[in-house]
Amino acid sequence: MNDLKDKKLLEIKNLTIDFFTDDGKISAVEDVAFEINQGEIVGLAGESGCGKSVAALSVLRLIPQPAGKISGGEILFKNKDILKLSIDELRKIRGAEISMIFQEPMTSLSPLQKIGKQLIEGLKIHNPGINKKEADEIAKLWLNKVGIHNADKRMESFPFELSGGMRQRVMIAMAMLMKPSLLIADEPTTALDVTIQSQILDLILEMQAETGMSVLLITHDFPVIAEVCKKVIVMYAGKIVEISDVKNLFSNPLHPYTSGLIKSIPKINSKTRQKLYSIPGYVPSPSDYPVGCRFAPRCGSVMEICKQRQPRLISIDSNRKAACFLYEN
Amino acid sequence: MNVILKTVNLSKYFPLNSNFLNFSKKFTKAVDNVSIEVFQGETLALVGESGSGKTTLARCVTGLEKPNSGKTYFHSKDISELDSTGQKSLRKKMQIIFQDPFSSLNPRMKISDIITEGLIEHKLIKKSDKSETAKKLLTSVGLDSKYCSRFPHEFSGGQRQRISIARAISLNPELIICDEPVSALDMSVRTQILNLMLDLKKNLNLSYLFISHDMSVVYNIADRAAIMYGGKILEIGNVEKIFDNPVHPYTSMLISAIPKPEPESKKIKIDANENYFIPDKGCKFFPRCKYCFDRCKTDEPELEDLYPNHSAACHRAGKFFKKT
Numbered sequence: 001m002n003d004l005k006d007k008k009l010l011e012i013k014n015l016t017i018d019f020f021t022d023d024g025k026i027s028a029v030e031d032v033a034f035e036i037n038q039g040e041i042v043g044l045a046g047e048s049g050c051g052k053s054v055a056a057l058s059v060l061r062l063i064p065q066p067a068g069k070i071s072g073g074e075i076l077f078k079n080k081d082i083l084k085l086s087i088d089e090l091r092k093i094r095g096a097e098i099s100m101i102f103q104e105p106m107t108s109l110s111p112l113q114k115i116g117k118q119l120i121e122g123l124k125i126h127n128p129g130i131n132k133k134e135a136d137e138i139a140k141l142w143l144n145k146v147g148i149h150n151a152d153k154r155m156e157s158f159p160f161e162l163s164g165g166m167r168q169r170v171m172i173a174m175a176m177l178m179k180p181s182l183l184i185a186d187e188p189t190t191a192l193d194v195t196i197q198s199q200i201l202d203l204i205l206e207m208q209a210e211t212g213m214s215v216l217l218i219t220h221d222f223p224v225i226a227e228v229c230k231k232v233i234v235m236y237a238g239k240i241v242e243i244s245d246v247k248n249l250f251s252n253p254l255h256p257y258t259s260g261l262i263k264s265i266p267k268i269n270s271k272t273r274q275k276l277y278s279i280p281g282y283v284p285s286p287s288d289y290p291v292g293c294r295f296a297p298r299c300g301s302v303m304e305i306c307k308q309r310q311p312r313l314i315s316i317d318s319n320r321k322a323a324c325f326l327y328e329n
Numbered sequence: 330m331n332v333i334l335k336t337v338n339l340s341k342y343f344p345l346n347s348n349f350l351n352f353s354k355k356f357t358k359a360v361d362n363v364s365i366e367v368f369q370g371e372t373l374a375l376v377g378e379s380g381s382g383k384t385t386l387a388r389c390v391t392g393l394e395k396p397n398s399g400k401t402y403f404h405s406k407d408i409s410e411l412d413s414t415g416q417k418s419l420r421k422k423m424q425i426i427f428q429d430p431f432s433s434l435n436p437r438m439k440i441s442d443i444i445t446e447g448l449i450e451h452k453l454i455k456k457s458d459k460s461e462t463a464k465k466l467l468t469s470v471g472l473d474s475k476y477c478s479r480f481p482h483e484f485s486g487g488q489r490q491r492i493s494i495a496r497a498i499s500l501n502p503e504l505i506i507c508d509e510p511v512s513a514l515d516m517s518v519r520t521q522i523l524n525l526m527l528d529l530k531k532n533l534n535l536s537y538l539f540i541s542h543d544m545s546v547v548y549n550i551a552d553r554a555a556i557m558y559g560g561k562i563l564e565i566g567n568v569e570k571i572f573d574n575p576v577h578p579y580t581s582m583l584i585s586a587i588p589k590p591e592p593e594s595k596k597i598k599i600d601a602n603e604n605y606f607i608p609d610k611g612c613k614f615f616p617r618c619k620y621c622f623d624r625c626k627t628d629e630p631e632l633e634d635l636y637p638n639h640s641a642a643c644h645r646a647g648k649f650f651k652k653t
Contacts (some may be wrong), residue, residue, distance in 0.1 A: 047515040048486075164379075193378040193542060194586040201588075220516055223588035246592040264520040265590045266545040268572060276549055278520035282485050 015073035043229035116155030339399035430489035487518030559613030566639030
């Protein structure tokens with residue numbers, strides 16, 4: 001694993017994902033490109049409908065078919081194009097090299113099976129030779145690591161006997177069992193209380209530090225990004241609008257959408273009390289995206305060119321990119 | 330200031346493991362002996378984690394749930410003693426906005442019917458004036474009046490929440506109970522709705538009972554906050570005072586759990602022990618409290634005034650913070 005340090009683990013190039021609906025073809029993700037290095041924690045931020053979850057699902061080729069289709073681009077994981085792998089090769093990656101945690105821990109665990117059985121299912125599939133006792137030991141070890149103390153008892157529990165935070169811990173243990181090199185966490189804390197949220201975020205950070213894996217954290221919550229991530233990708237209406245390191249993103253956001261979102265975070269500061277900033281307007285629906293920049297109708301610094309052409313994602317400096325005409329030329 | 334809503338020792342218990350005769354010895358105390366007051370023109374926030382009883386309390390004061398004991402007064406009238414006409418006129422003055430704008434609007438009704446249903450039921454407008462009134466209401470919540478004949482599925486979450494607000498203000502209420510009105514919304518829309526609620530409050534002289542689990546939202550919208558845990562109020566007072574000087578360990582825990590939008594800020598770690606329970610005896614919070622001592626496990630602390638407009642229920646608070 002060490003020889004991969006500072007190397008690209010995942011590289012997504014010009015990814016476009018289309019969905020076929022009654023209203024015709026809709027591009028949920030359009031021309032998206034980013035990369036994740038070994039050991040990096042990357043945040044993928046955006047509001048509902050911006051395509052962040054679809055982009056992440058495509059990394060494991062989990063886009064529902066035939067409703068959706070990856071119609072262009074490449075997804076290179078350890079220099080192999082995931083889109084060109086056979087199903088058997090893909091299964092070796094799913095759950096073993098790339099694991100995923102979903103938003104709602106209740107619906108991602110089977111209500112009819114004991115926690116223990118669900119935990120070792122993946123282990124048994126990926127290591128056919130393993131016996132149940134060994135698998136149970138590994139599962140208990142990880143349950144302990146994610147902060148579930150009475151692992152013996154919990155292996156025999158059903159998901160409904162656990163609280164939301166405990167279920168999410170079980171999901172994390174399940175994702176970590178195979179020591180993946182990439183963990184995709186899709187809104188892992190959105191359904192949880194604030195106090196539990198900060199515990200789960202701490203846990204993800206601990207697991208990352210222990211194994212050196214990379215993490216792709218998908219969230220709509222900017223403060224969560226600030227707590228956890230090093231690099232941030234911001235999406236709006238199916239496109240990337242900004243890629244930046246986390247420090248600069250919060251101190252000096254480039255895209256007007258990003259700066260609007262950061263300004264609208266409710267702050268605990270008596271000067272701003274009762275005067276909240278908000279971005280006017282609504283997120284457009286994919287069937288009527290504007291011709292030019294998709295943020296133009298809501299943008300405070302809109303220019304004539306924004307309504308005619310779409311901006312390209314251009315490099316501003318070594319680790320920042322933005323798609324906005326303010327920075328072209 | 331006038332008290333608009335007042336509860337006195339309100340309790341609501343739900344039976345656990347009830348058998349076929351519906352006879353049960355064990356109860357969950359969803360709301361346990363809660364006394365709060367909402368003053369005219371103020372926003373009182375009820376804050377707590379899921380399961381703390383904040384929604385049950387709201388359902389009891391609106392009459393959607395019958396409390397096991399205790400009284401609720403609206404303008405010093407006991408709502409449990411009202412006859413059916415009295416209850417009907419009470420509902421005119423007290424409206425609710427729910428959390429999920431996708432399930433709180435009838436998908437088979439047009440927007441104009443949804444927001445004028447209450448007005449027609451209370452015979453405040455004629456059916457012929459319906460579309461005119463609906464247009465006015467939509468404009469007042471920042472929606473285009475041409476949306477009148479559309480159905481709820483044609484709107485986004487933020488727009489639907491505006492429709493819910495239009496429905497709530499249609500009867501010109503005095504108090505609106507808002508049950509997590511912005512938790513289901515996207516971040517760019519969340520502040521729009523909060524600002525709309527602040528504007529309406531000022532223009533229509535409303536009072537809000539605002540239920541939320543998000544301390545940063547509470548700080549920006551509420552005048553006073555009540556922190557709930559295990560069916561009890563643990564701390565209540567002026568919002569700025571609570572944030573500047575949280576007395577109860579649970580309040581400080583909630584405040585420190587707010588993710589800060591500053592990368593590289595110092596993070597306070599929250600104890601990872603999740604194996605907590607709500608005890609029958611003693612302080613409800615002691616299993617999670619790092620300051621817990623023997624007395625916390627046996628005696629339940631009562632709300633005590635520590636400063637003007639700021640009280641807390643904690644044995645330690647009485648000892649260390651009491652005004653001298």
